[in-house]
Amino acid sequence: MTDVAKAGETRRRNDIRDRWLLSAPALTLIAIAGTGPLLIVLIYSFLAPGSYGDVKWEFSPNGWFNVFLSRDIFDNTVSLADAHYTIFWRTLRLALATTVLCLLLGFPLAYFIASRPPGSRSIWLFLITIPFWTNMLIRTFAIAEVIRNEGIINSLLMRLGLLVAPVQMLFTDFATLVGMTYVHLPLMVLPLYASLEKLDFRLVEAGYDLYASRFGVLLRIIVPLTRPGIIAGSILVFVPALSSYVIPLVLGGGKNLMIGNLIELQFGQGRNWPLGAALSVTLVLVVMIAVIFYMRNAGEPGGRAHG
Amino acid sequence: MMAAAYESGAISLEGVMKRFGDFQAVDNVTLDIKLNEFFTLLGPSGCGKTTLLRMIAGFEMPSGGRILLDGKEISDLLPNQRPVNTVFQNYALFPHMSVAGNIGFGLKMLGRPKGEIRAAVAEMLRLVQLEGRGDSAVTQLSGGQQQRVALARALAPRPKVLLLDEPLSALDLKLRKSMQIELKRLQAETGITFVFVTHDQEEALSMSDRIAVMSHGKVRQVGSPADIYHRPADRFVADFIGETNFIEADAVSIAGGVARVRLPSGVEIPATFPAGVTPSGKVTVVIRPEHAQMVAQAGDGALRGIVGDIIYLGTDTHFHVRLDDGSPFIVRRQNATNGPSEFSPGESVGIRISDNVAQIVMNQP
Numbered sequence: 017m018t019d020v021a022k023a024g025e026t027r028r029r030n031d032i033r034d035r036w037l038l039s040a041p042a043l044t045l046i047a048i049a050g051t052g053p054l055l056i057v058l059i060y061s062f063l064a065p066g067s068y069g070d071v072k073w074e075f076s077p078n079g080w081f082n083v084f085l086s087r088d089i090f091d092n093t094v095s096l097a098d099a100h101y102t103i104f105w106r107t108l109r110l111a112l113a114t115t116v117l118c119l120l121l122g123f124p125l126a127y128f129i130a131s132r133p134p135g136s137r138s139i140w141l142f143l144i145t146i147p148f149w150t151n152m153l154i155r156t157f158a159i160a161e162v163i164r165n166e167g168i169i170n171s172l173l174m175r176l177g178l179l180v181a182p183v184q185m186l187f188t189d190f191a192t193l194v195g196m197t198y199v200h201l202p203l204m205v206l207p208l209y210a211s212l213e214k215l216d217f218r219l220v221e222a223g224y225d226l227y228a229s230r231f232g233v234l235l236r237i238i239v240p241l242t243r244p245g246i247i248a249g250s251i252l253v254f255v256p257a258l259s260s261y262v263i264p265l266v267l268g269g270g271k272n273l274m275i276g277n278l279i280e281l282q283f284g285q286g287r288n289w290p291l292g293a294a295l296s297v298t299l300v301l302v303v304m305i306a307v308i309f310y311m312r313n314a315g316e317p318g319g320r321a322h323g
Numbered sequence: 324m325m326a327a328a329y330e331s332g333a334i335s336l337e338g339v340m341k342r343f344g345d346f347q348a349v350d351n352v353t354l355d356i357k358l359n360e361f362f363t364l365l366g367p368s369g370c371g372k373t374t375l376l377r378m379i380a381g382f383e384m385p386s387g388g389r390i391l392l393d394g395k396e397i398s399d400l401l402p403n404q405r406p407v408n409t410v411f412q413n414y415a416l417f418p419h420m421s422v423a424g425n426i427g428f429g430l431k432m433l434g435r436p437k438g439e440i441r442a443a444v445a446e447m448l449r450l451v452q453l454e455g456r457g458d459s460a461v462t463q464l465s466g467g468q469q470q471r472v473a474l475a476r477a478l479a480p481r482p483k484v485l486l487l488d489e490p491l492s493a494l495d496l497k498l499r500k501s502m503q504i505e506l507k508r509l510q511a512e513t514g515i516t517f518v519f520v521t522h523d524q525e526e527a528l529s530m531s532d533r534i535a536v537m538s539h540g541k542v543r544q545v546g547s548p549a550d551i552y553h554r555p556a557d558r559f560v561a562d563f564i565g566e567t568n569f570i571e572a573d574a575v576s577i578a579g580g581v582a583r584v585r586l587p588s589g590v591e592i593p594a595t596f597p598a599g600v601t602p603s604g605k606v607t608v609v610i611r612p613e614h615a616q617m618v619a620q621a622g623d624g625a626l627r628g629i630v631g632d633i634i635y636l637g638t639d640t641h642f643h644v645r646l647d648d649g650s651p652f653i654v655r656r657q658n659a660t661n662g663p664s665e666f667s668p669g670e671s672v673g674i675r676i677s678d679n680v681a682q683i684v685m686n687q688p
Contacts (some may be wrong), residue, residue, distance in 0.1 A: 226426075227403045
């Protein structure tokens with residue numbers, strides 16, 4: 017090897033070492049805060065439950081078994097864990113409905129803000145962030161106050177004579193949906209706004225010029241070009257909606273559980289930490305699959321817009 | 324040759340106004356743009372030419388007046404209801420669509436069958452010399468190619484009028500020149516009425532059948548390129564189109580439609596003047612730099628001065644002369660032979676003016 021080649025080799029090796037050193041803080045943080053806890057949860061899901069919570073350090077597949085199947089305590093027959101599937105299905109349905117509702121409500125709102133004069137946009141964005149100032153628990157109770165049987169909506173409608181008896185809204189899936197949409201809407205609006213703000217309005221004019229209707233321009237020009245924002249917003253809403261805990265507890269009345277509540281039950285009253293851990297890992301997997309699926313299907317054509 | 328004939332349309336503007344708040348962007352413009360015409364709206368930025376174009380396209384609604392297409396009022400129609408298409412300044416191509424997707428967009432929105440769209444896209448690609456590029460992403464094309472796609476996209480739905488909003492301004496000089504020729508060819512081949520907006524007077528002169536010169540929202544003059552150049556209606560037009568020498572002179576007499584003016588040097592020369600005015604007293608006379616020659620004997624010319632800067636431009640040389648009264652005067656001389664100029668800075672020279680080139684212009688109100 018010539019001296020020049022040797023010097024190049026040394027430089028290359030130093031360069032690689034420096035890169036590792038420089039990224040060490042970030043990697044440490046990811047290990048401690050991200051991967052580590054997940055690993056612990058994963059390990060717990062393969063252990064046996066302790067008598068008063070906690071885990072016994074012996075291998076047991078029962079945690080995972082109980083996620084999908086249930087064994088009858090009297091005759092030991094194995095059947096599908098119907099209650100779990102109902103909860104999974106409700107969780108998925110509510111999270112999807114929340115995402116769609118947030119998108120339908122958030123898109124016009126983000127478009128409105130993005131089409132204001134630049135000076136007043138920041139005021140509108142500021143208004144959007146105001147709900148974040150209040151604790152989510154308080155906001156959730158506030159919604160309960162509005163929709164309960166003696167709440168503002170029911171009493172107003174009854175006083176107007178439009179209703180004879182109050183409509184049951186609180187402690188239903190509907191209540192959970194309203195609450196989740198309300199809480200997650202800003203998470204949809206902000207990335208949508210970021211995309212819409214970058215939209216070249218001349219493309220909209222070009223669309224109208226080429227005989228597109230208002231709906232045609234929206235569907236064929238505005239939506240495809242703001243796809244990155246739609247994806248980001250949808251993920252930001254869908255993921256926390258999937259693991260909601262407080263909202264279904266307060267507004268669903270604890271009867272209409274979502275996965276989050278189920279997991280809490282296992283770590284609390286259920287005293288079955290391995291099952292809770294297995295459910296948690298299941299939730300992570302569901303989120304991962306959903307996000308990958310979503311990016312695959314919605315991501316590709318929009319990518320070109322930033323070329 | 325074209326697969327089908329294009330239909331062309333005529334535009335009439337009647338007292339068109341546009342106000343943005345306190346700003347009068349377009350002020351009472353009345354114009355007739357004829358069938359098959361290459362018509363140019365020319366003026367400095369902020370003169371209202373683009374606003375006028377946007378009103379024809381339907382992106383802006385006039386604050387007053389009427390816009391007619393083939394005699395039918397279109398002022399109240401939305402852009403997607405007007406058989407008029409626009410080539411935008413920065414092309415505004417849809418980045419998420421292929422070249423073919425862009426070109427076929429208008430026809431698709433008109434609900435034409437797929438086969439017809441495919442045939443039209445192929446024809447357009449041939450027309451703008453981009454055969455085989457239909458599947459390319461528009462973001463991968465060069466500026467000149469994007470320009471062609473923008474043209475093809477606007478022509479594909481066969482509009483009656485094509486509006487072009489400074490379409491060449493983003494191209495470099497060489498490409499601009501070749502696109503100018505390309506545009507002229509497309510216009511001749513399709514016969515569609517072109518309304519072209521530019522601030523580049525050279526572009527306007529070389530391409531247009533007729534030009535409307537605009538400033539401050541008003542049309543100053545409408546005419547053929549030669550009309551505008553040789554018989555500018557007022558000082559603004561004379562100044563904006565080409566290089567010009569302005570000389571303050573006295574109108575002495577008028578006979579047979581021609582005035583005699585006395586130059587500061589005391590020499591009297593004939594000068595034409597715009598219709599509808601009667602020059603008298605102090606007037607401004609326009610003499611183009613190429614209409615004057617330098618002579619070595621100071622007494623032989625109509626004007627006298629001292630040579631200042633000499634600017635060599637390859638085909639021409641510009642002599643900046645300071646006249647006896649202190650005002651500047653430019654003489655352009657074609658470099659018919661090689662070799663150094665026979666004049667040098669600081670030299671005292673005479674300036675001879677060609678016959679029948681001087682023109683009196685009115686100062687704008």
